[in-house]
Amino acid sequence: MTTEDRLRDLLRDPRWTLPAWPDAQARVRRAARRQRLTVTGIGAAVTALITTAAVVPVLLLGAVANPAASTAPAGGSIALPAVGAAGFTSTIYPPAVRARMIANWLRLCPSAAGLEVPGRNVAVASLAVLRQVGEPAAPVNVMPRGGVGGSLVQIPQQQILTSYLRLSDRAFWPRLASGSGITVVVQAARVPVLYSGPLRSYHPVNGPPSLAGVVAAGCGSRIVQDTWVIVSGHAASPTRAAETLFLKRRGHVLVYNATKGLA
Amino acid sequence: MPATDQARDSFGDFVAAALPGLLRFGHVLTGDPRKAEDLVQEALARTLRRWRTVRHDNAVAYVRRVMVNTHINRWRRWEARVQLGEVPESCADDPALRRSEDWDLLRRALSRLPVRQRTVLVLRYFEDLPEAEIAQLMGCQPGTVKSQAARALAALRPLLQPEMVPGGRIP
Numbered sequence: 001m002t003t004e005d006r007l008r009d010l011l012r013d014p015r016w017t018l019p020a021w022p023d024a025q026a027r028v029r030r031a032a033r034r035q036r037l038t039v040t041g042i043g044a045a046v047t048a049l050i051t052t053a054a055v056v057p058v059l060l061l062g063a064v065a066n067p068a069a070s071t072a073p074a075g076g077s078i079a080l081p082a083v084g085a086a087g088f089t090s091t092i093y094p095p096a097v098r099a100r101m102i103a104n105w106l107r108l109c110p111s112a113a114g115l116e117v118p119g120r121n122v123a124v125a126s127l128a129v130l131r132q133v134g135e136p137a138a139p140v141n142v143m144p145r146g147g148v149g150g151s152l153v154q155i156p157q158q159q160i161l162t163s164y165l166r167l168s169d170r171a172f173w174p175r176l177a178s179g180s181g182i183t184v185v186v187q188a189a190r191v192p193v194l195y196s197g198p199l200r201s202y203h204p205v206n207g208p209p210s211l212a213g214v215v216a217a218g219c220g221s222r223i224v225q226d227t228w229v230i231v232s233g234h235a236a237s238p239t240r241a242a243e244t245l246f247l248k249r250r251g252h253v254l255v256y257n258a259t260k261g262l263a
Numbered sequence: 264m265p266a267t268d269q270a271r272d273s274f275g276d277f278v279a280a281a282l283p284g285l286l287r288f289g290h291v292l293t294g295d296p297r298k299a300e301d302l303v304q305e306a307l308a309r310t311l312r313r314w315r316t317v318r319h320d321n322a323v324a325y326v327r328r329v330m331v332n333t334h335i336n337r338w339r340r341w342e343a344r345v346q347l348g349e350v351p352e353s354c355a356d357d358p359a360l361r362r363s364e365d366w367d368l369l370r371r372a373l374s375r376l377p378v379r380q381r382t383v384l385v386l387r388y389f390e391d392l393p394e395a396e397i398a399q400l401m402g403c404q405p406g407t408v409k410s411q412a413a414r415a416l417a418a419l420r421p422l423l424q425p426e427m428v429p430g431g432r433i434p
Contacts, residue, residue, distance in 0.1 A: 003416060004388065006423045010369045011291055011389040018286040018296055025275045031308035 038190065081165065088165070092252050096171040099218035105180075108171040109219035110256040114249045118228040123196050125253040126228050126246040133167050133182075133255055134189020169247060169256035184258040188232040188242035199227035199245065211243055211259075223247075227256075274314050278307060281323050288327060291385050292334055294374045306330040327390070331382060331400055372422050380415035383408055 081088040094111040175181030228246040245257040289299030306329040398405040
């Protein structure tokens with residue numbers, strides 16, 4: 001018997017057989033439904049990302065630089081909430097603070113006002129927030145200025161922008177607006193959770209730089225103490241993990257930053 | 264009977280008939296029962312989404328093609344390196360899977376092959392596909408298939424000799 005025959009023989013060994021699934025069709029249909037949702041969700045996220053990145057950044061950055069000022073509606077379709085604006089009470093959405101030591105992804109820190117030490121219930125709430133931010137609402141077609149003859153473009157409506165902002169601290173708004181924050185969060189929401197817990201207990205296997213250390217240097221140890229982190233990614237590729245940072249302020253769990261693969 | 268019901272029934276019949284063979288193919292391809300089940304489930308779900316356009320007389324080949332592409336793409340995305348991982352515990356600890364030293368040795372040896380080499384071997388010696396078809400399926404040249412197969416066989420040859428010592432160890 002040649003090597004090839006032997007290989008052929010062993011590859012056809014009955015022990016490669018696996019038991020069939022009793023609920024095969026239902027299982028496949030569920031998987032197909034998940035695939036459809038993923039494809040639709042990614043499409044919507046990409047569209048939202050592009051449109052948000054194109055329209056919102058300047059407006060939002062303006063709002064952060066001068067948080068007391070109310071931002072005027074842009075193009076008649078978008079208005080950004082000033083501090084204390086309706087629906088964005090300053091007790092839950094206080095002005096962000098500049099980071100003491102700036103990293104690319106950490107330029108603003110959340111205000112320490114009203115922060116609560118995250119308990120076990122934050123595990124569920126933070127995951128729910130991550131999923132919601134990771135699945136943005138679909139933008140709406142509107143006619144741009146220029147009237148007849150102009151092509152239809154997609155512009156995120158006030159409602160869509162508001163839904164992002166409502167789930168996040170003001171410290172994250174510029175990154176949401178620039179698109180980088182949305183990209184990371186959308187990706188983080190679509191891969192398995194590897195860790196969910198207090199930031200101070202998170203010790204990445206790859207060693208320094210420690211995420212907690214960077215946050216402490218930029219925002220102070222109080223923020224580290226009150227931060228919950230969800231690390232998402234694939235166990236086979238831990239260096240590609242995304243870390244999403246949450247805080248709990250007056251009972252509300254908010255995203256305040258997200259970074260990809262720092263660990 | 265409405266068209267959607269017919270499609271549902273025909274897909275259900277197809278899954279019932281093809282599943283054992285697909286699971287077996289997935290197991291040989293991945294070397295891991297859990298990965299095999301994931302792979303088959305994903306490939307069948309993709310097939311279901313395109314069921315109206317799939318030639319029903321060739322559906323098994325279609326699903327196998329999806330499985331091969333998905334498997335290679337996963338490897339490209341997440342494991343773009345030679346796989347040297349351990350055989351999963353669930354497999355190693357199953358006494359039913361350890362009865363034959365030869366088979367166990369082959370399984371371990373296959374798990375140490377790069378994914379492309381393993382895929383070539385499976386398609387060639389399990390599926391009996393010609394090189395040209397394997398090349399088409401894997402999106403490479405027939406020469407590449409030949410060289411990958413030669414390298415894989417060279418790696419396995421010491422283990423597949425008739426005088427192989429039972430209980431031998433893979434380096």
